[in-house]
Amino acid sequence: MELRQLAYFVKAAEIAHFTEAAAAMYITQSTLSQQIKALETELGMPLFDRVGKHVQLTEAGSVFLLHARQILLDVEKGKQAIEELQNLLTGELRIGATYAFTSLLLPALTSFPDKYPGLRIFVHYGNTEELERKLRSSELDFILAFHQLTPGKEFESQELFISKVVMAVSKKHPMAQLKEINLKSLDGMEMILASKGFSSRDFLSTVLEKHKVYPAVKIELNDVHALLSMLESGHWVTLLNERALNGWKNLVAVPIAGKALLRKAYVLWQRGTYRKKAADLFVKELLKGIEKQKQ
Amino acid sequence: MELRQLAYFVKAAEIAHFTEAAAAMYITQSTLSQQIKALETELGMPLFDRVGKHVQLTEAGSVFLLHARQILLDVEKGKQAIEELQNLLTGELRIGATYAFTSLLLPALTSFPDKYPGLRIFVHYGNTEELERKLRSSELDFILAFHQLTPGKEFESQELFISKVVMAVSKKHPMAQLKEINLKSLDGMEMILASKGFSSRDFLSTVLEKHKVYPAVKIELNDVHALLSMLESGHWVTLLNERALNGWKNLVAVPIAGKALLRKAYVLWQRGTYRKKAADLFVKELLKGIEKQKQ
DNA sequence: TGATATCCATTAGTAAAACCGATTGATCTA
């Protein structure tokens, strides 16, 4: 049984005239006759009675007509679903990000559900290691993460922005007035930091180690939001990505002298996989947001 | 899009392994790859991600998988419906008959609905002319009717039994005792007869005309049942098919001398059309009933 | 009633495709 045959059959049944049906399907009457016959043979029953000059549906024909129509309808629905997917009317979008991207994600996360009501968005926060694992296993469509160097060839990468690690304090904090601070000054300073395992923190450890700078880490937190909330109390100092401070009006970033603490933010994709249109659009939206911040 | 491709796709999606899927479908991996690719091209989207050594469904693939399954399911349902039709589990049976066949039909009409619950039976009573017209236009599956000669070549015919036209009266009627009656005796006799247009009546008219016998027709009725009811009152005489008296215990058939009034009963089919299994079985049931009556 | 037109089936030949076997290139594993 072929879809082609079903289409021919439905048309022939509808206008009860092989020659005209053939013309309507842009084939010859010969072909239509043959294909109808093939269908009848496969089903083991005639679908048409050939009575004199004209044809008419048999009982089996009438019954099968309903099914044939249903099948062709389902085919259309299937194509339609793919079409909608291409137009982003439906589907799922799974985004992975480290906490530093929270404020960057916010505007896009607000606007997308309005623009594309059929789209479901999942945001998974985690450390870079975990995110990369989930990206590899296709649990995520793309991830947002920091890397010092260009990410390895197992991922496709797209640079988002360059961010530096800064010192962050409350506006009320004495050091809030500083234009910048020397790396060496951090040695022995009391701090709260993100937990080990967090990409920013691991990067930080490496750099500080290299420069033999050892802050006195009093508290470690595995939740950046909680960390910043504590910072607002005015008592604490931390080191983190500049971007992570976006939206925290009571906090101030104090740049650290030198270029050692620059990091690049990337969108990472699993190499060689199909990219959802929704994902592409979402990243485009993110880039737009970044451009605005630069201005 | 081809059903074949859908089947390949579903299998490949299910076991996420082209080589194995190909084996399961009894084709080579080469063919499967080609057909999947053709499907993807037609849909305008990849259905699988080829990541490293293995394949996995894309978002589009997951969505389309549901539709592909549905389509294949519908195909099976369509085939199943035809199958059931062949086994007579469902369908319609449209029978045409003249009133003379009422009692013959009765047993089959009683037993069939029990044996085949999915079957709907329509019985249409009418005169031969009307029935033949409905048979020609396929409104009826077959008709039961009388003919003097073998029916014309436009129908396929199957002889059921030979019946003769008899005189019928109530048991209480004076003539009820007669062994037989001469054709000539009917001349001038008061009678009620079936209306003109009824096959038996028209046949009767022809024969009587031929023998110059003219009964005094006082009443004409277009309903044999009503006619026989009137006969039961004891007052009337009629001429009709012997078979039509079956089941009327208060009526007596008086044979008419000579062979002129013999008629053959036939099942008539539209020539060259598909015969429903239900119809064939029904006729077989009728023949069984006739055999019993003969015994 | 015969001539004509129209219908579907059939036939023979052609174009398209589905398919296979073999090979390639990539990737995972021991």
Next chain:
DNA sequence: TAGATCAATCGGTTTTACTAATGGATATCA
């Protein structure tokens, strides 16, 4: 690093969908 395994691709064969032409049967019309 060698071997195994995967999907993609290439060239060639078989199958089949298709067309054009023809035949047979049946309506239509002068």
